[in-house]
Amino acid sequence: MSEGPRTVAIDSFGLTDIGKVRELNEDQFVVATLRKSVRLRHTSLPDAGLVSRLAGAESHLFVVADGVGGRPGGELASTSAVSSLLEYLDHAVVAYHELDTDQEQNLLASLEESVQRAHDKILADYGSATKGPATTLTMVTLSWPRAYLVHVGDSRAYYLRKGRLRQLTRDQTTGEYMVDLGAWTEEQAARAKVGANLTSAVGGQEMTPIVGLIDLEPGDVLLLCTDGLTKHVGDPQIAAVLGGSGDAEAMGRELVRQALELGGSDNVTVIVVKLGG
Amino acid sequence: MIQKKVCMVGVFGTGKTSLVQQFVHSLFSVKYHSTVGVKIDRKAVEVDGTAVTLVLWDLAGRDASQDIPLSYMRGAHALLFVADGTRRETFDQLDDLQQLARSAAGEVPSMVALNKADLTDQWILGQGDEAALAARGHLLKTSAKTGAGVEAAFAWLAREALRAGGSGA
Secondary structure, three states, X not given: OOXXXXXXXXXXXXXXEOXXXXXXXXXXXXXXXXXXXXXXXXXXXXXXXXXXXHHHOEEEEEEEEEEOOOOOXXXXXXXXXXXXXXXXXXXHOOOOOOOOHHHHHHHHHHHHHHHHHHHHHHHHHHOOOOOOOOEXXXXXXXEOOEEEEEEEOOOEEEEEXXXXXXXXXXXXXXXXXHHHHOOOOHHHHHHOOOOOOEOOOEOOOOOOOEEEEXXXXXXXXXXXXXXXXXXXXXXXXXXXXXXXXXXXXXXXXXXXXXXXHOOOOOXXXXXXXXXXX | OEEEEEEEEEEOOOOHHHHHXXXXXXXXXXOOOOOOOEEEEEEEEEEOOEEEEEEEEEEOOEEOOEOOXXXXXXXXXXXXEEEEOOOHHHHHOHHHHHHHHHHHHOOXXXXXEEEOXXXXXXXXXXXXXXXXXXXXXXXXXXXXXXXXXXXXXXXXXXXXXXXXXXXXX
């Protein structure tokens, strides 16, 4: 997929904090590595390196989920969704470095299917789509250099490249929807009480996963976060932290520290992924 | 199910995302969002009785700071080049974009959508430009806003992708 290096060092770190106001942390996160299991016992292959390359192939899974406030059981929804994803992806995702078109279409369909299954499981376990628990979900599967993204709700994914921060996701909120339609201005959306309401959530009345991908480059930094970060810490501050010289853990801790210092009004969760460069 | 990968290619702001949104969701957004990376949508269509899922790869448009990575276009079964009739540069770069795409995807069915047909009073392209484009391949005027030409464009791509690749994906 890329003429760049076949692998890079990946430094990743996830952290969640209850914040300063909430009594319960309804966020969840996962940082995981998926490996092909190939153990070479005996071979007549002249290129034994092939097997070692296969055995070394790995993908990385990063997920953040934020149980929807205002509904009972937000923590149940985020826990159930992330657990369901892990169970499904364990079977569905194999670590590939080179996918042909069909394999890639199938992988994308599997990732989307995993979110649909999580949605169905919440509805089956807890009932009502209108009053039952629901959650946001932002998931990146990284099979270097390609990062596959599936997103529902208003948690976010960003990447920083050469000092420029770009948001990979768009919030699925009433405010965004009305602005898109031209019915509201940005200011009206920001002021409206219902502006922050989700138009799509796992376990919710509507669930519309957004699927995308991007080829990353050495030196890029990826961030997944819940809105407990972005309510308080703006894009310039995020860019400054991700553009710093620390490791992924130092960056993650600094972002959470800033969110707490600036109010900590919500649970805050971050995953930082530094791609060696 | 037969799947066909269709890449949307063009300069930034030509309406690639809006065409997909109109085709898949029958929606038009008045707010411009630049695409980051690739956004992927699917839509099932039927071509002469054969069910086909179009997997639409909406590629971030070319701008001064970034070209379109070849890696996104590899394995495409069809290409939809999008130009904006109100912006000369989106037309001028078509040749270059077509060469770039061919180097990645090979000779696959492709067409040009001259988008923003709802703004023809603001178009700067002359009939000579359109005739030149039409002479080089399939061309349709589209409007992501009104939906004009959108179904027809994707239907043509689905048919040609199926014809070029047989019943296999």
